[in-house]
Amino acid sequence: MPLALLALAISAFGIGTTEFVIMGLLPDVAADLHTSVLTAGNLVSAYAIGVVVGAPLLAVVGVRMSRKHLLIVVMGVFVAGNLLSALAPDFGWLVAGRVIAGLPHGAFFGAGSVVAASLAREGREGRAVATVLLGLTFANIVGVPAATLLGQDVGWRATFLVVTGIGVVAVSALAALVPYEPARPQQSLGRELRAFRDRRVLLVLATAVFGFAGVFATYAYLASIATHVMGLEESSVVWVLALCGVGMTIGVAAAGPLTDRAALPTAYAGLGGLAAVLIAFAFTAHITWVAMVMVVLLGAVGFLMTAPLQTMVIRFASDAPTLAAASNHSAFNLANAGGVWLGGVAIASGWGWTSCALVGACLAIVGLVIALTAGQTAARRATA
Template sequence: MPVALLALAVAAFGIGTTEFVMMGLLPEVADDLGTSVPTAGHLVSAYAIGVVIGAPLLTAAGVRVPRRRMLVALMALFTVGNLASALAPGFGTLLAGRVLAGLPHGAFFGVGAVVAAQLVAPERRARAVATMFLGLTVANIVGVPAGTALGQQLGWRATFLVVTAIGLLAMLALYALVPRLPLARGGGLGGEVRALADRQVLLGLLTAVFGFAGVFAVYSYLAKMTTELTGLSATAVTGVLALFGIGMTLGALAAGPLTDRALRPTLYGSLAALAALLLVFRYTVHSTVPALVTVTLIGAVGFMTTTPLQMLVMNNARSAPTLASASNHSAFNLANAGGAWLGGAAIAAGWGWDSPMLVGAVLAAVGLVLALLGGALDRDGSRLSRVVARSRRTTERSDISVG
């Protein structure tokens, strides 16, 4: 694999750390800034809002900017956002810093996925994209637990200062290791918007919203589930989250070669397995070992959906893939927010701490139906293309015979 993928993975590690570490630091932030933990929870939503807004806008603004320069600029904005968060004097400025740090997230992964695919042979494109995403999964194993522990010992500001340093390191690595690449000939912003409006691209984005929402309907409440239903101590929650991160990494490693070999079957299989495992978790959550095994498997199959979904929208927006690729990360963050909201609504309705598992299974099943619909349209389109091609060849032969 090209060494430039390492630079992309380092940047992804920093992004993944700052996105998820806030969940572990909410008590420290709330205590330091004199607010409640539920109010501090808006800092998680603020980052997601930044991602959803920034992905299409920053990608559109940089459609004519050379790819390497765009990646460095996006990481610079990410670094400034984390520095602003570390130095924020109050809750309002910290909220603004979180939005600022989230703005480049989707655009970076969108542009980064296109760059990663350009660095390798066509038959290894999915593996290259999955390698970049490994940085995101490793952040959940190493970066988030380490950042949480650092914030608990030295204060939450220390965590964001370290993430700022990671951002600076990533900027240097991107500039030094990513080669200059030609821009796609997709007709500029107009071509990118037309590619985004493709029926299969929109179906892929909807599949990401529903399918990945199934993961976050459960992941958002995993800590409480394992203490209330499994009977684990609060100190064991970090280990449970690390197991989920290990599962994510295993899923990312498997998704690359599987997607290169068979994109749609990989997507169908991972969504079907996700729906099934979320249902199984409702029963295994009551026993420690089965619960931990199921958590790891949910992390694996949940994250195994990301690479085929990313490649799906890029392939269907082939002439101008950057905006579609970035919008996929807006879809993932909508899934994050929507899944967490629906899972929380089920709990608030009095359905119990195991109710998000049913919600997640339904969402994953809807994602699978949308994916199957996209596959059926693909097959219909391919058959129509073959019919048209045969008709054209027949007409040409008839013209030659008449001539």
């Protein structure tokens, strides 16, 4: 494995930790800053807004930069956002820190995925992209539980200081290990934007929105399902989230070689499997051991989609893939916000805690239909 992939994975680990750890720290943040947990929940949305805005914005700003320099710059922004979060004097500044911390997310994974694919041997691009994404999923196994426990024992500010330190290590690793590749003179904003004229690119982005909305419609409420339906103690919630992280890592690890063999069928399998697991989870969550298995499967089939969707965007936008690949992560975070909202609507309507899983299944089925349409479009293009 090229050492550059290790640098990219370390960066992804830091990003994944700061993205998901806030969910376990909301009560501590709310108590310390004298606000409600519901209000503190806006910190999740603040990060997502940063991702959606920052993915195309930073990709456009860096269109004339080498990808190595773009990666270093966006991780520098990541460090600044997390440092501001750690030192925030009040809730408003913490919201600002979360937005800034989210800005680099899409641009990093967009440029990082393109760099990873370029470093791989032909036919192994999916494995390279999956290696970077493993850093993100590994954060859910180690980074998020450890950072959550640190925040609960020492204080939530300590968590963001540690994540800031991870960001500094990541910047140093990127500078030392990622090879320099001069920016191509033909790169331009217009060239990057023309990639969105390709219907296949738009269909893959739409697949990401609906498919991942299915994941987050349920993932966001796992803590409440664990205590209200599975019958677990609140102290056990962090381990339920870690189990889901184990599943995510399994899914991404499997997605690499499967994507290199057949990207579209892998995406189909992920979406179809997600719908089936969510339906099963909705009706078995009250059986604790079965629910635990379903949580692992939820992470596995949900994140089986990551590498194939990212790889297909890079392939379909091959002349100018950076902005399109970054926009794929905007799509993931639109899915995050939309899925959480729709799942919450079902729960608030009195349909029960597990109704969010049925909503997620419906979203996954819509994503599967769009993916099948993308496959047909790609097949017609290849035939022509």
